[in-house]
Amino acid sequence: MSAAPGAAGPASGAARDLVDAAAVAAWLRAYAAAVAERRDELTELDAAIGDADHGVNMDRGMRAVVARLAAAGGEGPAQEGPHGGGPDEAATPPPLGPLLKTAGMTLVSTVGGAAGPLYGTFFLEMGKAAGERTALTATEWAEAVAAGVAGVQMRGRAETGDKTMVDALLPAAVALGAAAARGSAPAAATREAARVAAEGMRATIPLVARKGRASYLGQRSAGHQDPGATSSWLLLEAAARALEACGAAHAPQDEPMPAADDPV
Amino acid sequence: MKKLINRPDDVVREELAGVALAHAGRLVVHTDPHWIARADAPVAGKVALVSGGGSGHEPMHGGFVGPGMLDAACPGEVFTSPTPDQMLAATRAVDGGAGVLHIVKNYTGDVMNFEMAADLARDEGLQVEQVVIADDVAVEDSLYTAGRRGVGATVLAEKICGAAAEEGRPLAAVAGLCRTVDERSRSMGVALTSCTVPAAGRPTFELGEDEMEVGIGIHGEPGRERRPLASATEIVETLATAVVADLPFRAGDEVLAFVNGMGATPLMELYVVYAALHRFLEESGIAITRSLVGSYMTSLDMAGCSVTLLRLDDELTRLWDAPVDTPGLRWGA
The missing domain is CATH 3.40.50.10440 (Dihydroxyacetone kinase; domain 1)
Structure with missing residues (x-):
């Protein structure tokens, strides 16, 4: 979708060309919903080449993130609803750094395994990149996502082709940056990133794992889609959906994530 | 379960x-x-x-x-x-x-x-x-x-x-x-049965009555290979050969030998394993100067054992002998 000038209302927490706290909160909620919906699927993918807990662990973590968001939202009107209301005249818009860091620390302390530190580091590094800014342009949004992905690589020491989250995340971050550089709005750029993430996820199927517990299987890990790459695609897909919804005049409520014939 | x-x-x-x-x-x-x-x-x-x-x-x-x-x-x-x-x-x-x-x-x-x-x-x-x-x-x-x-x-x-x-x-x-x-230090383990994670409610992997998994991890991860069940002496030969060759431990070395139970193997069997390990190392000219036998690093209710060897020197031996006072390991205290 392209940004129609002036379509975003002045009271909206998320103008079409900016990613603000309401949009980030909407993303986190959308991701939690997507993980909950696909919990068993993620766990089954993990059972084939790991230890059969990825869906359960991520669902527990993202539920905790949403609970934390709700608790924070109860203290002030600025966080109320994913994209409704918006800050009233008394409230300053919340900075993005602390919001993302809260999400990261919550995941770190609730998910466990390898996914906890990896997704936790993703949000912590995004939060560091966003800092005290209250809204990000498409370019700044792409830079923050790239910082998150760099954090995942640093923490997991993985490269593309290792059959991990990085196979979905890294090409998606590159595509997001390229789209932003071409002048795409955040939603459109993120939609492109999600498409590329899906390709990266599917490309993990024939790979032999070189990191994580799956690497103990050696050749036996080939033929299975990586569960981490799958939850990473969901992360980008949730971001695209949340930003599209925040940019739309009338956001669809509780729209389900892609059906099972979508790439998983 | x-x-x-x-x-x-x-x-x-x-x-x-x-x-x-x-x-x-x-x-x-x-x-x-x-x-x-x-x-x-x-x-x-x-x-x-x-x-x-x-x-x-x-x-x-x-x-x-x-x-x-x-x-x-x-x-x-x-x-x-x-x-x-x-x-x-x-x-x-x-x-x-x-x-x-x-x-x-x-x-x-x-x-x-x-x-x-x-x-x-x-x-x-x-x-x-x-x-x-x-x-x-x-x-x-x-x-x-x-x-x-x-x-x-x-x-x-x-x-x-x-x-x-x-x-x-x-x-x-x-x-x-x-x-x-x-x-x-070098180690290797063998599983005779799987373990059952309480939340899963069923065994992590299937192992036949006449099979063993050699080179098992402590969570039921796969090992080097699945083989027909063998005698304690043969199993020790397999584990100890791999362990000794890897460091490698050599004739004249003094070692701490640690036979560890995986959770469901009785101490009686661990001592059978220890005796076989002692014989194996003796034939290789490797002297066991300190030993530990028991279930110290388990894998829930998995049956099996692991063998660990540590090449000792005077300092490591003295520190091993020093007092320790914990629920799981206690001497000299």
Whole structure:
């Protein structure tokens, strides 16, 4: 979708060309919903080449993130609803750094395994990149996502082709940056990133794992889609959906994530 | 699944309640987050040792908390690594001013969670060193895998480094000693049956009545190969051959031999294994000068054992012999 000038209302927490706290909160909620919906699927993918807990662990973590968001939202009107209301005249818009860091620390302390530190580091590094800014342009949004992905690589020491989250995340971050550089709005750029993430996820199927517990299987890990790459695609897909919804005049409520014939 | 539990989700919490009650006065069990500390922590001026890992390997690590061994242990959920908030809380609390050593088994989740905890602790100005134990010769060690798993050598490293810390050695020296133990140790295990994770309710893998899995990990991960069940002597030959060849241990070496039960194997069988190991090493000219036989690093109700050898010198021997006073390991105290 392209940004129609002036379509975003002045009271909206998320103008079409900016990613603000309401949009980030909407993303986190959308991701939690997507993980909950696909919990068993993620766990089954993990059972084939790991230890059969990825869906359960991520669902527990993202539920905790949403609970934390709700608790924070109860203290002030600025966080109320994913994209409704918006800050009233008394409230300053919340900075993005602390919001993302809260999400990261919550995941770190609730998910466990390898996914906890990896997704936790993703949000912590995004939060560091966003800092005290209250809204990000498409370019700044792409830079923050790239910082998150760099954090995942640093923490997991993985490269593309290792059959991990990085196979979905890294090409998606590159595509997001390229789209932003071409002048795409955040939603459109993120939609492109999600498409590329899906390709990266599917490309993990024939790979032999070189990191994580799956690497103990050696050749036996080939033929299975990586569960981490799958939850990473969901992360980008949730971001695209949340930003599209925040940019739309009338956001669809509780729209389900892609059906099972979508790439998983 | 037949287990002495109430509800699968409550196992770790109820286990820790039991530990707190059984060892009141010696251990303090913290909740939210979970960590176990020796009652007299922090010990002023002493390097503190913190370890941790998934639950289901008892007595490791909580059972090794006490004078002469660990200052704190962080239990995760069953077979799931603990989270950085646990290690951070433990590290803060047991730091006696001389820094904290984290002893970490080489599993992807454990390593990442401990690294994150160390980052957070250093941000707070704490002095933290980490040593990753990777002694399992069943896993090919290469740049293209997660590397060797940390198994039996972890118990030996915690004991020996605990003794060194009690002597007042500085953090860098204790960490260096830990690396020495890791470098001089090799292990390999065998499973005769699978284990059953309480939340899963069924065995992690299927193993026929006449089969064994050689080179098993401590979570039921696959090993080198599945083979027809063999005699204790033949199994020991397989394990010890791989272990000895890897370091390699040579004629004239003095070693600590550790025969570890995986949880469901009786001590009687472990001593049968030990006798075979003694004979095997004797024929190779390798002298066992210290030994440990028992179930110290378990895999829930898995049947089987692992064999660990550590090449000793006078210093390591003296530190091994030093007093230790924990629920899981106790002598000289």
